[in-house]
Amino acid sequence: MxxxxxxxxxxxxxxxxxxxxxxxxxxxxxxxxxxxxxxxxxxxxxxxxxxxxxxxxxxxxxxxxxxxxxxxxxxxxxxxxxxxxxxxxxxxxxxxxxxxxxxxxxxxxDKGWMLLANVAFAERGITTMQELASQRDIRVLIKDNFSYGGLDKFIQKWHPVVAVSTASTLKMVQSVAKGSVDLMFVSEDEGAYILKNEAGDSAANLRLLSLKDMPRGGxxxxxxxxxxxxxxxxxxxxxxxxx
Structure with a gap:
């Protein structure tokens, strides 16, 4: 507040x-x-x-x-x-x-990129970017006018179902936890901080996932x-x- x-x-x-x-x-x-x-x-x-x-x-x-x-x-x-x-x-x-x-x-x-996803998405067991790119039904939450560094070109080629948000990071996290979207991209630093300090009751329905071939942090x-x-x-x- x-x-x-x-x-x-x-x-x-x-x-x-x-x-x-x-x-x-x-x-x-x-x-x-x-x-x-x-x-x-x-x-x-x-x-x-x-x-x-x-x-x-x-x-x-x-x-x-x-x-x-x-x-x-x-x-x-x-x-x-x-x-x-x-x-x-x-x-x-x-x-x-x-x-x-x-x-x-x-x-x-940044240390590196990660996925902040809900439990339902985590249960798919995706472990690589190539596997992620083959999933066209995934709903991804993107911050309006943000760049995701080395992920920008990947997202453009992937063409997932994109939801653009102008909301705060906390509200975006809540959307992921509720299942309104499947995931959002976060840095390792930000993801760890969110789960420890901000997610609250939502943390039980969130997972921080690292894919094997994620790009380095920017x-x-x-x-x-x-x-x-x-x-x-x-x-x-x-x-x-x-x-």
């Missing part, structure tokens, strides 16, 4: 232009809570696997920053704004976004609008400690 302080971070006047009285070179960085990657702290500064290194990089680089808690589709709109000094956290560098975005070097690398970056100066990207790259 979001506390009242979050509301102040989501006003339209803050999203696409510097705050009154702040330096014009302030960078506006948007994120949405997505543990274990992104966790909002009391002061609005993000923590988590991608949040913490991003906050550390801006601090080490001495770049003025304003944090905003914003839904993912709104984050993309901010980055597409040709005039705003806007960035967002933890995105894959995919070709279709190169036309409107700049990326820092990687801030984190690199996650800070993604910025084209109007963010190259100097800022370079300073962040020097401050990022991830190897």
């Amino acid at each position: 979001k506390c009242p302080r979050s509301t102040a971070l989501i006003t339209a006047s803050l999203l696409l232009a510097p705050l009154a009285g702040q330096a014009e070179d302030t960078i506006h960085v948007a994120y949405s809570e997505r543990p274990p990657y992104l966790i909002q702290q009391a002061d609005g500064v993000p923590a988590g696997l991608t949040g913490a290194p991003t906050a550390a990089a801006f601090k080490a680089a001495g770049i003025p920053v304003q944090w905003h808690l914003v839904p993912t589709n709104r984050q993309l709109a901010m980055v597409k704004d040709p005039h705003g000094l806007n960035c967002t956290i933890g995105w894959f560098a995919v070709p279709e976004r190169m036309a409107y975005a700049k990326y820092t070097k990687a801030i984190y690398r 690199d996650r970056h800070i993604m910025c609008s084209k109007s963010v100066p190259d100097e800022v990207i370079n300073r962040l790259n020097k401050a990022i400690t991830f190897k």
Whole structure:
């Protein structure tokens, strides 16, 4: 549940232009809570696997920053704004976004992809991607405007029954547990966190499955609008400690 302080971070006047009285070179960085990657702290500064290194990089680089808690589709709109000094956290560098975005070097690398599925699907006993691709009746839940890294091309060729969601990760997980869909793709980090901390009563009807030939985890970056100066990207790259 979001506390009242979050509301102040989501006003339209803050999203696409510097705050009154702040330096014009302030960078506006948007994120949405997505543990274990992104966790909002009391002061609005993000923590988590991608949040913490991003906050550390801006601090080490001495770049003025304003944090905003914003839904993912709104984050993309901010980055597409040709005039705003806007960035967002933890995105894959995919070709279709190169036309409107700049990326820092990687801030984190996922361990690997897994399936978060309900018990009924798990009982099919599928163990490889090839077996999965032969099943055309599988219902897959996909987050709207998300990239799944090395899985994107596989999903396009597979043509399963796709349901697109703009809901929170928790609501998506509940849809899987209830059997509204069969599965969703998650990283190993996220899947383990969900089952341990968020699934609650739904956990009994969920299984985290690893297929033998799943693609490796992808690199996650800070993604910025084209109007963010190259100097800022370079300073962040020097401050990022991830190897």
